[in-house]
Amino acid sequence: MYSRLLNCCFLFALATVTNAARAEVKLPSVLADHMVIQRDKPVHVWGAADAGEQVTVTFRGNHASTTASEIGRWSLYLPPGAAGGPFTLTVQGKNTITLNDVLVGDVWVASGQSNMEFPMDPTMWSHGPFHAQQEIAAANHPRLRLFHVENTFADYPMDDVKATTWTPATPASVLTFSAVGYFFGRDLLEKEQVPIGIIEANWGGTPAEAWTSLKALSADSSLMPVFAARAGMMDPQAETLLKQKVETKEVADAKAAGKTPPVFPWHPDPNPWAPAALFNGMIAPITPLPIRGVIWYQGESNTDAMRAPIYGHLFETMIRDWRAQWAQGDFPFLYVQIANFISPDEWATVREGQRKTLALANTGMAVTIDIGNPDNVHPQDKQSVGHRLALWAEDLSYGAHVEDSGPLFRQAVPENGAMHIWFDHAASGLMAKGGELQGFEVAGPDGKFVTATAAISGEDVIAKSASVAQPMYVRYGWASNPQCNLFNKAGLPASPFSSKN
Numbered sequence: 291m292y293s294r295l296l297n298c299c300f301l302f303a304l305a306t307v308t309n310a311a312r313a314e315v316k317l318p319s320v321l322a323d324h325m326v327i328q329r330d331k332p333v334h335v336w337g338a339a340d341a342g343e344q345v346t347v348t349f350r351g352n353h354a355s356t357t358a359s360e361i362g363r364w365s366l367y368l369p370p371g372a373a374g375g376p377f378t379l380t381v382q383g384k385n386t387i388t389l390n391d392v393l394v395g396d397v398w399v400a401s402g403q404s405n406m407e408f409p410m411d412p413t414m415w416s417h418g419p420f421h422a423q424q425e426i427a428a429a430n431h432p433r434l435r436l437f438h439v440e441n442t443f444a445d446y447p448m449d450d451v452k453a454t455t456w457t458p459a460t461p462a463s464v465l466t467f468s469a470v471g472y473f474f475g476r477d478l479l480e481k482e483q484v485p486i487g488i489i490e491a492n493w494g495g496t497p498a499e500a501w502t503s504l505k506a507l508s509a510d511s512s513l514m515p516v517f518a519a520r521a522g523m524m525d526p527q528a529e530t531l532l533k534q535k536v537e538t539k540e541v542a543d544a545k546a547a548g549k550t551p552p553v554f555p556w557h558p559d560p561n562p563w564a565p566a567a568l569f570n571g572m573i574a575p576i577t578p579l580p581i582r583g584v585i586w587y588q589g590e591s592n593t594d595a596m597r598a599p600i601y602g603h604l605f606e607t608m609i610r611d612w613r614a615q616w617a618q619g620d621f622p623f624l625y626v627q628i629a630n631f632i633s634p635d636e637w638a639t640v641r642e643g644q645r646k647t648l649a650l651a652n653t654g655m656a657v658t659i660d661i662g663n664p665d666n667v668h669p670q671d672k673q674s675v676g677h678r679l680a681l682w683a684e685d686l687s688y689g690a691h692v693e694d695s696g697p698l699f700r701q702a703v704p705e706n707g708a709m710h711i712w713f714d715h716a717a718s719g720l721m722a723k724g725g726e727l728q729g730f731e732v733a734g735p736d737g738k739f740v741t742a743t744a745a746i747s748g749e750d751v752i753a754k755s756a757s758v759a760q761p762m763y764v765r766y767g768w769a770s771n772p773q774c775n776l777f778n779k780a781g782l783p784a785s786p787f788s789s790k791n
Contacts, residue, residue, distance in 0.1 A: 315339045315383035318449070320576050323390050324456035326435045326487025328397045328580040329373045331618075336365035336578055338449075339383050348380045349392075358383075365578070373484040393433060395485025396478065397581045398683075400471035401501065401573070402588035404494030405626070405675075408668055410472060411465040419469045419672040426461050429472070434459040434479045436467050439491035442571035443562045447503070451575045456487070468492065470626075473676025474585055478683060481690070489581075491572040496562055497591045498604050501573065504566040506611035513604060563591075569611075577615045583622035583687055584612065585679050589640045590628055590667060593770075598636035602643025609650055622687045624654040624679050627785060629662025629669055630771045637770035638786060645785050648698070654682030657696050660723075660783040664771045678782070693718065696782030702764045702789040708732075708754035709742075709764040709789075716749040718779035727751070729774025729786075732761040737790060739765060751776070763790040 317337040327333055335347045339358040346355040349368050358364040375393035380386065400406055410426055412418025419425060436459055440452040457463040464472050468490040475488040493500075499507060507513050562568060592601045609623050627644045628637060641659075648655055656678035663669040684690035697713035697720060704710075709732050713720070722728070730744040730753040742764070744753040753764050767774035767786030776784035 314385050315343070315345055315381055315387060317381060317387060317389075318575065318578075319451055319453040319455075320437065320489070320579055321379075321389065322456050323392075324435055324458060325389065325392055325437070326397050326456075326485050327392060327394045328582060329371065329394045329484065331370050331580040333368040333370065334365070334578055334580055335368070335379070335381065336363075337381070338362050339364055343383050346382045348382070350377055375485060393435065393485035393487070395433070395487065396482070397487040397489065397579065398471075398475065398478075399576070399581055399584045400468050400474070400488055400490045400492065400586075401584065402492050402586050402626075403496050403591055404492075405590070405629075405668060406468055406470055406490070406585075406587035407492040407494050408469050408672060409466050410469050414466065415668065416666075417668075417670055419473075420670050421673075425673075426464060429459050429461050429464040429476075431459040431476060431479055433485040434472075434475050435485065435487045436463055436472070436475075437487065437489045438467065439489065439572050439576070441493050441562070443500075443564070443567035444570040445567075447570045447574035449575060451491075451572060469672035470587055470675050470679070471585070473673050474679045474683075475676075477677055477680035481680070481684060482688060489576060489579075491568075491576070492587075493562055493568055493572070495591055496568060496588070497597065498588060498601065498608055499565045500563055500568040501588070502566060502604070502608040503569050503574070503611050503615065506607055506614075507565050510603075510607055513600065513607065573612070574615065577612075577617075580618065581616065581621065583624065583683065585683075586623065586625040587675070588625075589644060590631075590637075593628075593633065593635035593637050593640050595636060598639040598643075600643075601640045602646045605643060605647050606650055609647070609653065620650075620652040622652050622654065622683060623650070624656070624682045624686070626656045626658055626675055626679065629658040630660075630664060631662055631667050632664045633770040635770065638768045638772075638788075641767075641786050642788060642791055645698070645787055652686060654679075654686055654694060655785065656682065657783050657785045659767055659772065659774060659786060660777075662771075693778070693780040693782065695785075696780075697776060697778050697784035699766070699785065699787035699789070704761055705752075707759065707761070708752050709761050711751045711753060711764055711789075713749065713751070713784065715782070716778055720746045720749060720751065721777050721779060722746065723775045723777050723783075725775070727776060729767045729772055729776065731765050731768060732758050733763040733765075733790065734758045734760050735762055737763065739763070739768070763788070765790065 343358045352368045354366045356366040376391045379389040412422040438454045471488045475486045661671040681694040685694040695715045700712045702711045727744045730742040731739040732742040733739040742753040742755045765788035
């Protein structure tokens with residue numbers, strides 16, 4: 291009897307503690323002290339609470355209330371507002387949460403693989419960005435706020451990220467932060483004079499499919515041959531038969547022979563490179579947060595022969611997917627075309643896929659073919675990368691009407707035994723940097739390219755070769771580490787291209 295009483299008391303106490311814990315109103319990690327809220331958009335606040343618990347949020351003199359759902363989730367919006375701060379945001383339920391030093395400005399997500407992850411601190415990797423120590427020492431920007439999403443992968447979309455807290459940009463806080471993200475944010479802060487928040491969510495060595503939702507990947511049959519097995523989308527009945535008829539027998543045979551049982555690849559374990567794994571763990575949880583746009587630096591891990599040919603289509607799918615997930619329309623999606631690097635893989639093919647992605651509305655591409663390191667996949671000049679992304683932001687998102695790009699291929703036609711090539715972003719004029727114009731090749735009907743001599747003619751280029759009597763195609767910078775030097779008079783490099791694709 292006494293034992294039963296003790297057990298009952300223990301269970302009652304456990305239930306009381308559990309209910310008390312559940313009763314606390316909670317916010318996701320991205321809603322925290324020192325955060326930046328996106329200006330001119332409804333202020334979205336969401337979180338967890340007890341089922342049926344009433345929650346009230348107060349911000350800038352506005353109040354809104356809602357009731358937590360049956361599964362303990364709640365979400366509400368307050369009116370949009372102009373840039374400013376600092377402000378206090380209060381969440382009141384059975385407990386009270388107060389967010390201090392909240393700014394209102396522009397929020398940008400910085401994502402991709404290692405060249406976006408590349409930190410300011412030169413001691414963390416083999417090297418840092420140019421002039422790292424001076425840049426770090428000068429990083430005192432109270433209105434530039436940084437938020438780091440920790441590396442996390444998952445089978446299903448998560449509700450929250452693992453993250454550090456929001457911090458103002460200081461010499462200490464920028465050390466481990468994305469150099470590209472920091473330089474981009476600093477440029478915008480100086481030009482726009484409004485608070486800027488940069489959320490970095492990146493992971494070195496990861497492919498684009500890991501950052502794309504399973505829903506988007508599985509909806510596109512052209513992507514299925516590459517991703518179906520790894521995404522775990524096999525026919526369950528066929529998988530069961532495979533296990534029964536093949537795997538079980540081979541394991542039994544190996545054990546009977548005293549050998550190590552085989553490990554089968556049919557059921558891939560979750561890993562950071564699996565389709566949707568990083569979208570689920572690092573992007574999905576922050577999509578409820580209104581943002582200004584995204585900057586993206588990735589592609590190196592998709593240069594293999596299997597992935598490269600479909601990278602352009604995959605990348606477009608990912609951008610459309612993110613825009614659908616955020617449900618904010620076609621927000622600016624600005625990305626870096628991968629730089630020059632000595633590699634046997636198909637870097638030129640990936641660059642072409644990136645160039646063609648500019649056909650999507652409100653996209654911009656920072657060309658970096660002139661600032662790579664042939665011997666190191668992580669070039670040091672992250673200042674130029676951040677600056678070129680900021681030029682696109684200024685033009686596309688802030689209406690500054692600045693020249694945001696180097697020459698971009700528009701059209702090429704055969705003309706008098708040569709190829710006549712027209713470019714966009716050439717109104718300021720074209721120039722060959724450092725000597726004779728290099729990097730052009732032409733091909734005839736057989737599609738075999740040979741080196742061409744090329745000359746600038748105003749805003750156009752004429753390319754030809756004595757060995758190609760009837761040229762039909764032209765390409766430029768078509769190599770992993772090309773020698774090419776076409777720029778516009780704004781000092782921005784031309785993107786590699788091929789008219790044959």
